[in-house]
Amino acid sequence: MSLIEIKNVDYSYNDTRKAVDGITFDIEKGSYVTIIGHNGSGKSTLAKLITGLLPVKNGSILIDGLEVNEQNISAIRKRLGIVFQNPDNQFIGSTVKDDIAFGLENKQVESADMEGIIGEYAEKVGLTEYLDYEPQNLSGGQKQRVAIAGILAMKPDIIIFDEATSMLDPKGKKEIKKLMYDLAGDDTITIISITHDIEEVLQSDDCIVLNKGKLFMHDKPQKVFADAEKLRKIDLDVPFVELVREVFAKNKIKLKAHDLEGMVAELCRYRSDH
Amino acid sequence: MPISFRSLSYIYNKDMPYAHKALDDINLDIKEGIITAIIGETGSGKSTLVEHLNALLLPDEGSLQILDYNIVAGQKQRFLKPLRKDVGLVFQFSEYQLFEETVIKDVAFGPLNFGYSIDEAKRRAAEALKLVNISEDLFEASPLELSGGQKRRVAIAGIIACDPKIIVLDEPTAGLDPHGAKEMIALFVSLNKEMNKTIIIVSHDNEMVYNYCEETVVLSHGKIKYHGPTFDLFCDRQKLAEYDLLEPQIVTFRNALIENGFKLSKQARTLDVIAKEIAEQVKR
Amino acid sequence: MNNMVFGKYIPVDSLMHRLDPRAKLIGLFLMIAAVFVPKSWWVFLFIAILITIALLCAKIGIKMIVQSFKPMIMMMIFLLVINTLTIRTGEVMFMIGTYAIYRDAIFNTLFVIVRLLLMISITTLLTATTNPLDLTLGIEWLLKPLEIIHFPTHEVAMMVSIALRFIPTIIEETIRIMNAQKSRGVDFENGRLSQKIAAILSLIVPLFSVAFERAYELADAMEARGYVPGAKRSRYHILKFRFTDYLFILICMAALAVSIASRFYL
Numbered sequence: 001m002s003l004i005e006i007k008n009v010d011y012s013y014n015d016t017r018k019a020v021d022g023i024t025f026d027i028e029k030g031s032y033v034t035i036i037g038h039n040g041s042g043k044s045t046l047a048k049l050i051t052g053l054l055p056v057k058n059g060s061i062l063i064d065g066l067e068v069n070e071q072n073i074s075a076i077r078k079r080l081g082i083v084f085q086n087p088d089n090q091f092i093g094s095t096v097k098d099d100i101a102f103g104l105e106n107k108q109v110e111s112a113d114m115e116g117i118i119g120e121y122a123e124k125v126g127l128t129e130y131l132d133y134e135p136q137n138l139s140g141g142q143k144q145r146v147a148i149a150g151i152l153a154m155k156p157d158i159i160i161f162d163e164a165t166s167m168l169d170p171k172g173k174k175e176i177k178k179l180m181y182d183l184a185g186d187d188t189i190t191i192i193s194i195t196h197d198i199e200e201v202l203q204s205d206d207c208i209v210l211n212k213g214k215l216f217m218h219d220k221p222q223k224v225f226a227d228a229e230k231l232r233k234i235d236l237d238v239p240f241v242e243l244v245r246e247v248f249a250k251n252k253i254k255l256k257a258h259d260l261e262g263m264v265a266e267l268c269r270y271r272s273d274h
Numbered sequence: 275m276p277i278s279f280r281s282l283s284y285i286y287n288k289d290m291p292y293a294h295k296a297l298d299d300i301n302l303d304i305k306e307g308i309i310t311a312i313i314g315e316t317g318s319g320k321s322t323l324v325e326h327l328n329a330l331l332l333p334d335e336g337s338l339q340i341l342d343y344n345i346v347a348g349q350k351q352r353f354l355k356p357l358r359k360d361v362g363l364v365f366q367f368s369e370y371q372l373f374e375e376t377v378i379k380d381v382a383f384g385p386l387n388f389g390y391s392i393d394e395a396k397r398r399a400a401e402a403l404k405l406v407n408i409s410e411d412l413f414e415a416s417p418l419e420l421s422g423g424q425k426r427r428v429a430i431a432g433i434i435a436c437d438p439k440i441i442v443l444d445e446p447t448a449g450l451d452p453h454g455a456k457e458m459i460a461l462f463v464s465l466n467k468e469m470n471k472t473i474i475i476v477s478h479d480n481e482m483v484y485n486y487c488e489e490t491v492v493l494s495h496g497k498i499k500y501h502g503p504t505f506d507l508f509c510d511r512q513k514l515a516e517y518d519l520l521e522p523q524i525v526t527f528r529n530a531l532i533e534n535g536f537k538l539s540k541q542a543r544t545l546d547v548i549a550k551e552i553a554e555q556v557k558r
Numbered sequence: 559m560n561n562m563v564f565g566k567y568i569p570v571d572s573l574m575h576r577l578d579p580r581a582k583l584i585g586l587f588l589m590i591a592a593v594f595v596p597k598s599w600w601v602f603l604f605i606a607i608l609i610t611i612a613l614l615c616a617k618i619g620i621k622m623i624v625q626s627f628k629p630m631i632m633m634m635i636f637l638l639v640i641n642t643l644t645i646r647t648g649e650v651m652f653m654i655g656t657y658a659i660y661r662d663a664i665f666n667t668l669f670v671i672v673r674l675l676l677m678i679s680i681t682t683l684l685t686a687t688t689n690p691l692d693l694t695l696g697i698e699w700l701l702k703p704l705e706i707i708h709f710p711t712h713e714v715a716m717m718v719s720i721a722l723r724f725i726p727t728i729i730e731e732t733i734r735i736m737n738a739q740k741s742r743g744v745d746f747e748n749g750r751l752s753q754k755i756a757a758i759l760s761l762i763v764p765l766f767s768v769a770f771e772r773a774y775e776l777a778d779a780m781e782a783r784g785y786v787p788g789a790k791r792s793r794y795h796i797l798k799f800r801f802t803d804y805l806f807i808l809i810c811m812a813a814l815a816v817s818i819a820s821r822f823y824l
């Protein structure tokens with residue numbers, strides 16, 4: 001049995017068009033899965049369905065065998081955390097430590113135990129010195145780290161990142177991606193990341209491509225990106241390596257390597273062959 | 275020079291214990307008719323600099339010449355409206371400035387404020403909307419019902435419709451998906467090439483800056499660290515390290531080729547040209 | 559907007575800062591009563607001395623208190639003018655041209671003004687030394703008895719603390735939208751009435767749409783982290799009365815007693 005099983009899920013906000021249209025796939029425990037697709041492809045809707053922020057009307061979503069519905073929602077919420085896109089709109093407490101405490105208060109953790117837990121997870125995201133900071137004095141990347149600490153403190157099995165890096169500057173993006181890769185290394189945590197960042201997708205175990213609400217591809221990232229034409233057709237970015245391969249092919253040079261370094265080496269070999 | 279900064283400084287919370295010099299003795303001449311990028315980490319003073327271009331902030335020291343308008347520290351400004359008409363400023367997340375009932379009304383709002391007649395404003399609005407690829411059947415829709423990418427294009431149309439000579443865009447691609455970002459880039463390239471507008475872009479996206487901006491200004495802690503051709507900046511590893519800038523992938527590739535004994539001319543800046551030049555060396 | 563002193567929290571560590579917010583709230587009420595009761599200048603002097611001691615204990619400086627008076631100056635002048643025109647009892651103090659200024663007019667006004675200044679000082683002392691969140695917790699505690707009539711004190715306190723948290727964000731947003739509209743030729747200061755209305759609309763409509771978007775996203779984030787309105791939650795901040803808190807309240811009670819006694823003996 002897979003940790004998350006999504007079966008024939010549909011969702012529409014109003015009757016005009018299905019935002020999520022007959023999606024079926026499984027996610028294994030401990031894996032790091034990225035979901036890509038253009039804006040409006042249904043990525044965020046799917047994330048909200050998995051977390052129960054939107055009701056599943058057609059089809060079913062099972063988390064560890066438990067169906068996501070109103071009865072099970074509080075049990076499921078305890079196992080699952082979500083980091084949203086806008087760092088400002090998920091900062092609930094007045095300071096870093098208050099924000100980390102927010103989830104613990106909901107979980108009814110004893111006040112005496114909170115200080116220790118807060119300290120532990122603030123350290124994990126590298127914010128030990130910022131515990132008393134207010135959100136307006138933190139950078140976007142730091143705010144997202146607070147959100148992650150708040151979620152980790154709840155000890156979830158599954159963390160969903162809903163475009164968590166898209167509003168950050170390069171420095172913030174780097175910070176958050178590094179944290180995500182660290183978490184992905186932990187086999188007890190399953191990560192689902194909705195993203196536009198090709199570099200990040202290449203780090204993941206599996207990639208799910210959505211297009212107009214439908215499942216378009218579900219494969220290893222390398223395989224997903226191998227077909228540049230197919231990606232362009234659904235308005236997605238093509239990785240730089242594939243662009244290089246394409247341009248050289250136009251000049252009648254076939255490159256087989258998977259990264260730039262390999263390609264340069266290949267070109268060197270071609271040169272010495274002639 | 276359409277824009278020249280002369281020893282300009284700006285201080286936030288002046289006379290307060292936590293005063294902060296956001297711009298420090300800026301001397302800068304931005305060229306007419308090209309796309310110039312302004313880059314630098316968050317808090318380096320980019321947005322403060324941009325706000326000066328519309329007299330939203332006034333210098334504490336020094337002066338600023340924009341087209342025919344001269345702004346000197348300590349002097350009262352009398353030409354705010356004509357200046358703001360001639361320099362169109364597109365803010366970050368500009369979709370949040372939409373407020374009228376219909377798309378066309380919102381785009382015509384600026385031209386009306388700048389004294390165009392209703393008919394003229396509407397005509398300009400329609401033209402601008404066409405330019406940003408908003409189809410006519412959306413003209414009467416509420417701007418709040420559009421998708422994120424569409425909203426942003428409508429907001430930019432609202433600036434284009436005022437017919438500015440200079441267009442300044444603060445992080446125009448932030449938060450857009452790759453496709454939306456590409457459309458946005460195509461839009462300001464065409465504004466520059468076809469309509470001959472001087473474009474200034476504030477961005478964190480070095481790949482975009484490398485590919486589309488002729489010149490680049492690097493700001494750090496309120497000071498100008500570099501101003502010159504974009505290509506020269508990104509090909510200089512020492513400078514990239516010094517200013518903590520990410521190297522564009524194409525430059526990484528280019529450098530790797532050169533280090534492995536390939537010869538690339540200064541013109542080999544795009545993948546197409548690089549591939550062509552390499553192909554000649556490999557097949558010979 | 560950054561120059562507003564009244565109601566601003568000054569984050570330093572001091573004796574006053576460390577007091578329990580509930581003790582400070584109770585103290586505030588006692589001291590305001592103590593300012594309202596007396597009819598003697600001596601009692602005002604006594605209270606002023608107490609406030610000065612508290613200020614020194616709070617490490618916030620007299621300067622800030624003086625600054626917090628600034629917004630009231632216009633009101634005080636207005637009061638003085640009205641009073642000199644209406645109060646015509648007591649002996650004549652001096653003449654302005656042919657107009658007589660009476661002693662009672664001047665003294666009554668000064669009395670009201672001093673009362674006002676003392677009240678402002680006390681309130682500023684509270685807000686400057688109490689973190690808004692603690693203040694909310696204190697108010698929530700004070701409102702507790704209302705739970706008998708099903709008043710949702712906890713939800714209200716949560717609302718207030720989120721509102722406080724978002725004030726700086728909303729101010730930033732407002733400035734940004736104003737700048738964006740100024741760039742589109744909006745003049746927020748001058749213009750005909752119809753232009754002014756358009757200017758305000760161009761600010762309010764986007765501000766509301768952003769605020770709603772934020773509210774929805776925040777609600778999702780809260781829900782995702784297990785918040786259920788009305789459900790039982792534990793507390794991170796636990797308020798605890800200490801010896802100094804009791805002592806503080808006792809001093810405030812004593813001050814009130816002195817001012818009440820002054821009505822009978824002075």
